[in-house]
Amino acid sequence: DIVMTQTPLSLSVTPGQPASISCKSSQSLLHSDGKTYLFWYLQKAGQSPQLLIYEVSNRFSGVPDRFSGSGSGTDFTLEISRVEAEDVGVYYCMESIHLPLYTFGQGTKLEIK
Amino acid sequence: QVQLVQSGAEVKKPGASVKVSCKASGYTFSAYYIHWVRQAPGQGLEWMGWINPNSGGTNYAEKFQARVTMTRDMSINTIYMELSRLRSDDTGVYFCAREWTIGGFDIWGQGTMVSVSS
Numbered sequence: 001d002i003v004m005t006q007t008p009l010s011l012s013v014t015p016g017q018p019a020s021i022s023c024k025s026s027q028s029l030l031h032s033d034g035k036t037y038l039f040w041y042l043q044k045a046g047q048s049p050q051l052l053i054y055e056v057s058n059r060f061s062g063v064p065d066r067f068s069g070s071g072s073g074t075d076f077t078l079e080i081s082r083v084e085a086e087d088v089g090v091y092y093c094m095e096s097i098h099l100p101l102y103t104f105g106q107g108t109k110l111e112i113k
Numbered sequence: 114q115v116q117l118v119q120s121g122a123e124v125k126k127p128g129a130s131v132k133v134s135c136k137a138s139g140y141t142f143s144a145y146y147i148h149w150v151r152q153a154p155g156q157g158l159e160w161m162g163w164i165n166p167n168s169g170g171t172n173y174a175e176k177f178q179a180r181v182t183m184t185r186d187m188s189i190n191t192i193y194m195e196l197s198r199l200r201s202d203d204t205g206v207y208f209c210a211r212e213w214t215i216g217g218f219d220i221w222g223q224g225t226m227v228s229v230s231s
Binding site for chain 1: 148150157158159160163172174208210213214215216217218219221222223224
């Protein structure tokens with residue numbers, strides 16, 4: 001089974017400062033179709049998760065451009081260029097290469113200083 | 114408006130079953146897989162499985178394989194997730210989510226709280 005490991009598990013950021021979350025998978029997420037099936041979700045307190053980034057680096061509709069995703073193979077990063085108060089919540093990476101199964105990372109809690 | 118609306122909170126005793134519904138609207142029901150994701154109190158997200166509303170085909174995480182059944186009723190655009198032989202550690206919020214692209218869950222239900230306690 002694939003294991004998705006996120007670091008850090010929590011971070012506290014001053015508004016306007018950048019933030020970075022790492023996600024490492026135990027196996028490559030590069031599919032033979034050329035796509036890499038790594039996704040990022042944000043779950044705000046009391047809400048359902050929301051899709052931020054799909055296939056490593058593509059921002060989903062309506063996601064601010066301060067969010068960016070990068071990486072390849074087994075190492076991936078979500079970056080927020082300038083954190084805002086509304087970015088508070090828990091961020092999850094998720095893989096979907098080993099269909100029909102899907103695996104989430106354990107989550108990273110972002111707080112504002 | 115594209116949305117998934119889930120049924121209300123449930124309280125069950127250990128050993129019982131629970132059936133949660135997820136009603137889709139605003140899009141072609143048969144065109145998108147629906148997944149179920151669980152979240153125990155204060156914990157992370159756990160993928161449970163999916164159903165293809167068009168064919169009724171399903172696939173479940175090994176952890177839930179023996180206890181979960183996902184079905185659909187195409188006449189009312191509704192997906193169901195039934196979990197049997199409930200235990201206290203099944204307590205949590207259950208979400209349904211539409212899979213827009215492989216791995217991309219773009220629409221989520223509001224979540225259904227299931228509490229299992231004697």
